[in-house]
Amino acid sequence: MSPAARMVLPLGALVALALWMMAARSLPWPGWPLDPAAMSLDQIRMGYGLMPRGVIAPLAGAALGLSGAILQVVLRNPVADPTTLGISAGAQLALVLTTIFAPGVLEGGRWPIAMAGGLAAAAVVLAIGAARAFAPVTMVIAGMLVGLTASAVATAVTLAQGQYLLSLVIWNGGSLVQQDWSGVRNLALVLTLAGLAAAALARPLRVLSLGAEGAAGLGLNVAAMRLAAVVLAVWIAASVAAELGLIAFVGLAAPALARSLGARSIPALLVWSPVLGALILSLCDGLVLAVAGLGGETFPTGALTGLVGGPLLIWLLPRLRGSTPPGRERGEGPAPRRARPRRLLAALAGGLLVMALALLWIGRVPGGWAVLDAGSLAAFLPMRLPRLIAAGASGAALALAGAILQRLTANPLASPEVLGVSGGAALGFAAVTFGVAAPAALALTLGSMAGGALALAIVIAFTTRRDMPPERVLLAGIAVSALASAVLSAMMAVGDARAWAVLTWLSGATGTVTMTGALALAGLAGVVWLAALAAGRWLALLPLGAGVAVGAGLNLPRVRLALVAMAGLATGAATLITGPLSFVGLMAPHLARRIGLARPADHLTGSALIGAGLMLAADFGARMAGFPYELPLGLFATLIGAPWLIWLMTRTPR
The missing domain is CATH 1.10.3470.10 (ABC transporter involved in vitamin B12 uptake, BtuC)
Structure with a gap:
């Protein structure tokens, strides 16, 4: 890492620690080991709320940073991360649909559901990428469109089920609020296993960085390598989504910052991206705690990560290689060309008029479907x-x-x-x-x-x-x-x-x-x-x-x-x-x-x-x-x- 990194990392860690301590200054230290029976309410808030929150922020940030680094390396794409490839939104949609329509399934845990949703989104994006030689711009456009679609469906379904509105919306925002240490234990286990798996994949990923043809020539099973790396990245991101909700763009920002601070090799990127991801999310959550302490109102940490990610993605656009798939007619098959299109246009206009009139006249009443009479139509016309x-x-x-x-x-x-x-x-x-x-x-x-x-x-x-x-x-x-x-x-x-x-x-x-x-x-x-x-x-x-x-x-x-x-x-x-x-x-x-x-x-x-x-x-x-x-x-x-x-x-x- 560069000399700038040796200055930025300790300084950032000190600022994050200072922000957390500012939030904790009014709460008494609970002692260790924690014993709820012997603790006051403020000590319980400290020992089971603020302390695990301070630990889970760097754990989640490190996990997202590692996930983003793996995706960027395996896809050779500097703007790939669980957000831009739709993985996090797919996990979110799966959890929302399960919570609303099949809550009993959640008794087995949220992680399998989030994993299934993330894998489904990733499968769609990778299918598109495979057809287009994994062109970076194509992958990002496909991933973000899939992500936007999943988010839109999740929002609409949440609204249609008002009884779940506040709990689902708050969770979807990426809040780091904790009530015990279970989330810390879960993510610590995920990060440990993911780190070991990433270390095992580091050398094959270096071979893959030579390009698909070069890697295949050296005996690497390119398809299996890509699949293993993507599944690992999806598992990491889905684990964070299941535990904390949707935290956007940390997996994009951490590898980008690691490169700017001097991480050039793949092992260095896989090491420093989790460190910087932990730092980024800890700083964002510290700022959220500071604002909550000053104004008395808290908001999810996903607010700040979202504010960081969009500008960062725009800044990284000039660094993308490749292009989107051409949308000309030869790419979609030969499109017919009518010699006399006016007849078809007239038919479309006539059909639209008939459709509008039909929708004015027909409707549903408590007894079923009905065609409105003249008097009822006159009454409903100003509304319809x-x-x-x-x-x-x-x-x-x-x-x-x-x-x-x-x-x-x-x-x-x-x-x-x-x-x-x-x-x-x-x-x-x-x-x-x-x-x-x-x-x-x-x-x-x-x-x-x-x-x-x-x-x-x-x-x-x-x-x-x-x-x-x-x-x-x-x-x-x-x-x-x-x-x-x-x-x-x-x-x-x-x-x-x-x-x-x-x-x-x-x-x-x-x-x-x-x-x-x-x-x-x-x-x-x-x-x-x-x-x-x-x-x-x-x-x-x-x-x-x-x-x-x-x-x-x-x-x-x-x-x-x-x-x-x-x-x-x-x-x-x-x-x-x-x-x-x-x-x-x-x-x-x-x-x-x-x-x-x-x-x-x-x-x-x-x-x-x-x-x-x-x-x-x-x-x-x-x-x-x-x-x-x-x-x-x-x-x-x-x-x-x-x-x-x-x-x-x-x-x-x-």
Whole structure:
């Protein structure tokens, strides 16, 4: 390690110890060994609360640092960690679903459940990576999309089961609060076994670092080596998730800091990453304890790790090698091209109109399904019509944004949900909800728009200044979304009742939309459609590659900026209705292309019509499936979109 490391490590350890001692100064020392029968209440708080918390923080940080280092080495990817590859979110989703729907299974412990969820997420990501030669950008995009999907489903299901809300949300935020020493014993055993296994894998990992062909030439079973290393990393991360909840980005930060401090070899990285992970999480938890001591209110340590991880991921983007899989038609098989698409577009428009009218007339009553008579329709129309307009308009806006982004990046995984705008808008909404007493609807709307604009500004400023290729723009948006998701999770995990309002909005709902708001959103979707049609030449040239576009006279930086801004505006407005994740912007453009709408104008129009229909269907399902109670709109949209996303990413390019 460098001389800087010899200064940073002891200084950081002293600061972490000082912060813990500040939190412990008002509590008496309980003595050792601990005997609850002879201890006062304050001594019990010290001996069974603060002391194990001070020990479990470095243990968990070391475990996550080791997990991240193993993943980065085996995948040769500097931004791989349990968060960016979706492993932690998969473990979280498995635990949430088990807690709600099969709590009896938890009697056997949370670790097997977390392990199963983490392995399932890792299997999906690795299947995608194997089809794409484990390209770093591809792996991270796939992992973070799987992670965002798992987090969205977990949030929606948690909201639909209100009786579990506070306990699950607080746990999901990554709180290090302890009530005994069992967690310390469990993680100490995990870290010991993982350290021994990592030491045994160090030499094969050095061989693997030569590349798959070189390692195979030296007699290494590359597939078995990758599988063993990934399973070990997943087991470590799932163990931490089962014990403490979702603690993001420590596995990313620790190896990155180890490299910057001079760890160049694989053994050095495997040794120093756990040390730095322990230091990072201890410092974050010490700051949380200090804030709790000053303000009297605590929040999960995952808040600070989330704040660190997003900027760090963006900073590491220029160091990525490889690229995302091309999303051109040859990678997906030949897409049909209709000679007369107007008839199909007219049929789609007619079908959308018939669908909207049918949804106005039919519904459920206590006795079952019914078709409303004229009088009942007149009574229900002021309630149903605005939400139908809002749902259709939001679906059209998201679909237009998705079509723009997929053509801009030539990437089938591009969609507005991962641009970062949706996550920024959600964070702005949450900031107003927590920061303003009884906020009005206008304040919440302005906060959402401001958050989305800020996220978009960050992505644009970072990518245009470095003239990054289009796939890096997409990955920068995913990084911003991940940062917003981590901060939101931590804000809601405080346990404040305002978390309910944030979760309700995050899940998407059209029930409170006014006619004015619905018409405004529909007007905005129309403006974006016309603007995108005007940019049809750009959208026709960009999928052919940067060389062709520049040769045709396009100013690529300005064109990209204009198209990203257009997509961001549509997404920011639609997010107010649908919530941060729906995947309509991913599905609708693909469906439009597969039915023969290949030209830019036809593709945009067809995407908007299909997106409106998908969101109308999701809104109808949200209203009717749980009758007489309304379920989250985002739950239905996500449950439709998530399988589509996973199927799309696991397709092998031809």
